[in-house]
Amino acid sequence: MSEFLSLKNIEKRFPIPGKEDYIAVTDVNLEIKKNEIISIIGHSGCGKSTLLNMISGLDRQTEGNITLKEHEVKGPGPDRAVVFQNHSLLPWLSVYENIEMAVKKVMPELDPRELRERVEKFVSMVNLEPAKDKLPGEISGGMKQRVGIARALSIEPDVLLMDEPFGALDSLTRANLQEHLMRIQQNVENTVIIITHDVDEAVLLSDRVIMMTNGPEATIGEILEVNLERPRNRVELQHDPEYIRCREAILSFLYEKFAKEDE
Amino acid sequence: MNFELVKKIILPLLVFVAILGVWMGIANVVEDFPTPANTYVSAFGGVNAEGDEVEGVLADPFYIENEDDKGVFWQILESLKRVFGGFALALIFGIPLGLLVGMSKNAQYAFDPFIQIFKPVSPLAWLPLLLFIFQDINMTAISTIFITSIWPIIINTALGVRSVSEDYMNVAKVLRFTPLEKVVQIILPVAVPYIFTGMRLSLGIAWLVIVAAEMLTGGIGIGFWIWDEYNNLAYDNIIIGIILVGLVGFILDVVMGKIADFFDYTKKGRA
Numbered sequence: 001m002s003e004f005l006s007l008k009n010i011e012k013r014f015p016i017p018g019k020e021d022y023i024a025v026t027d028v029n030l031e032i033k034k035n036e037i038i039s040i041i042g043h044s045g046c047g048k049s050t051l052l053n054m055i056s057g058l059d060r061q062t063e064g065n066i067t068l069k070e071h072e073v074k075g076p077g078p079d080r081a082v083v084f085q086n087h088s089l090l091p092w093l094s095v096y097e098n099i100e101m102a103v104k105k106v107m108p109e110l111d112p113r114e115l116r117e118r119v120e121k122f123v124s125m126v127n128l129e130p131a132k133d134k135l136p137g138e139i140s141g142g143m144k145q146r147v148g149i150a151r152a153l154s155i156e157p158d159v160l161l162m163d164e165p166f167g168a169l170d171s172l173t174r175a176n177l178q179e180h181l182m183r184i185q186q187n188v189e190n191t192v193i194i195i196t197h198d199v200d201e202a203v204l205l206s207d208r209v210i211m212m213t214n215g216p217e218a219t220i221g222e223i224l225e226v227n228l229e230r231p232r233n234r235v236e237l238q239h240d241p242e243y244i245r246c247r248e249a250i251l252s253f254l255y256e257k258f259a260k261e262d263e
Numbered sequence: 264m265n266f267e268l269v270k271k272i273i274l275p276l277l278v279f280v281a282i283l284g285v286w287m288g289i290a291n292v293v294e295d296f297p298t299p300a301n302t303y304v305s306a307f308g309g310v311n312a313e314g315d316e317v318e319g320v321l322a323d324p325f326y327i328e329n330e331d332d333k334g335v336f337w338q339i340l341e342s343l344k345r346v347f348g349g350f351a352l353a354l355i356f357g358i359p360l361g362l363l364v365g366m367s368k369n370a371q372y373a374f375d376p377f378i379q380i381f382k383p384v385s386p387l388a389w390l391p392l393l394l395f396i397f398q399d400i401n402m403t404a405i406s407t408i409f410i411t412s413i414w415p416i417i418i419n420t421a422l423g424v425r426s427v428s429e430d431y432m433n434v435a436k437v438l439r440f441t442p443l444e445k446v447v448q449i450i451l452p453v454a455v456p457y458i459f460t461g462m463r464l465s466l467g468i469a470w471l472v473i474v475a476a477e478m479l480t481g482g483i484g485i486g487f488w489i490w491d492e493y494n495n496l497a498y499d500n501i502i503i504g505i506i507l508v509g510l511v512g513f514i515l516d517v518v519m520g521k522i523a524d525f526f527d528y529t530k531k532g533r534a
Contacts (some may be wrong), residue, residue: 029407056437057436058433058436058437075436076433076436076439077437077439078437078439081437082433082437084430084433084434086430088428088430088433088434090431090434090448090449091527091528091529092452101438102438102447104440105438110434135528137529156439234329
């Protein structure tokens with residue numbers, strides 16, 4: 001059986017006038033199973049966001065191809081929902097309306113009652129009922145990101161793509177959102193790809209951690225399997241040998257094998 | 264005691280007194296220049312310095328003696344009609360053109376040089392040409408307003424479109440919005456506050472233009488009225504006209520500002 005999401009020989013070049021092309025990522029091969037949670041970690045400039053943009057279709061690879069459920073990815077679409085780092089909520093729409101807009105477009109067959117029920121289900125999934133009529137400008141950064149996640153999940157994507165989803169938040173809010181995500185994941189199984197530069201986040205959330213070498217010509221350096229039972233508890237994990245092993249493996253990859261001078 | 268409020272009342276009053284002082288100084292030096300007192304009488308009626316009984320321009324702004332002799336209310340109304348005629352035309356053509364220039368790089372390349380060249384042209388330079396084309400006072404005034412007030416609308420609409428964040432467009436791409444859905448659901452909400460800024464500038468320009476245009480075209484209108492009073496040697500009425508033009512312009516700007524705020528999502532829902 002063919003894999004759920006597969007990346008074959010992916011390469012991304014950027015032409016530079018008068019010079020040789022800049023090769024951001026090259027030779028990326030990756031098979032992702034259904035309902036798997038994958039983290040892609042690496043130093044800044046390793047092309048991890050470029051990779052995610054190619055999966056979402058917002059950017060196009062120069063070589064290789066990406067297939068989702070045996071269909072080639074040729075452009076952006078609601079089967080690959082994106083949670084953007086800066087949440088990208090439309091500031092003139094309320095929390096409810098931001099989600100409603102997405103559901104309305106992707107599921108035009110819903111009657112008004114089904115539409116309302118669906119939107120409300122996802123508003124409450126991220127515990128935002130009290131804020132559902134607020135505008136994005138009136139809620140905190142963590143709440144905005146929860147709306148972003150709810151909006152992405154509400155259209156029932158095959159894959160949820162998260163580009164450093166918690167990167168702009170303080171560490172307490174970030175931990176809170178990670179808990180949200182793990183809880184949602186327990187109820188609704190999703191295939192998730194998370195771009196991150198946070199080692200603990202990668203281990204805590206993922207089934208596998210993809211470690212990228214430094215750019216230019218970045219590629220997959222190592223793939224780490226995280227064999228931890230779910231649900232995971234961040235406090236208990238601190239002393240779990242497997243957690244410590246995974247953490248060390250990533251740290252050693254990032255700071256010994258592929259240390260970056262200017263960081 | 265609200266000290267700020269007291270300052271807001273007292274300080275303008277001080278300036279007002281200073282203006283009256285300068286005015287009386289000028290009236291002393293320039294022969295036949297109306298004094299503040301005489302101007303007040305000419306505006307609201309009473310007995311002037313020569314001991315004559317005067318009815319006052321603002322005592323009955325609604326009178327209609329005949330087609331060529333009407334109260335200032337009708338003069339201003341006629342000017343406003345022309346302003347809004349030209350302004351409406353500028354909106355009808357300016358907003359779509361601005362959307363086009365903002366959304367398409369090619370349209371920007373095509374139109375931008377002409378926008379930049381025609382924008383600084385004084386409305387009075389257009390006037391003779393338009394008068395020659397239309398041979399009609401109203402059409403000339405309206406088209407002059409149109410041609411001078413369309414530029415801020417085009418420029419600000421295009422600016423609004425260009426200020427749509429790439430992130431919003433990415434959301435639209437992931438959801439596979441059609442071009443029309445992109446315009447209605449993403450571009451317009453972002454651009455509307457900019458469009459209103461353009462409209463506010465345009466309306467301001469239009470009100471400036473109409474006074475000058477009417478002086479040249481004649482007939483009826485507050486600009487013509489002021490010129491007519493000059494020919495009648497009624498200099499006090501010119502001053503009344505200036506104050507009226509200023510007040511109406513101020514009211515237009517405030518009303519336009521309120522409408523703009525109503526449609527501006529960044530000013531909504533903020534406690």
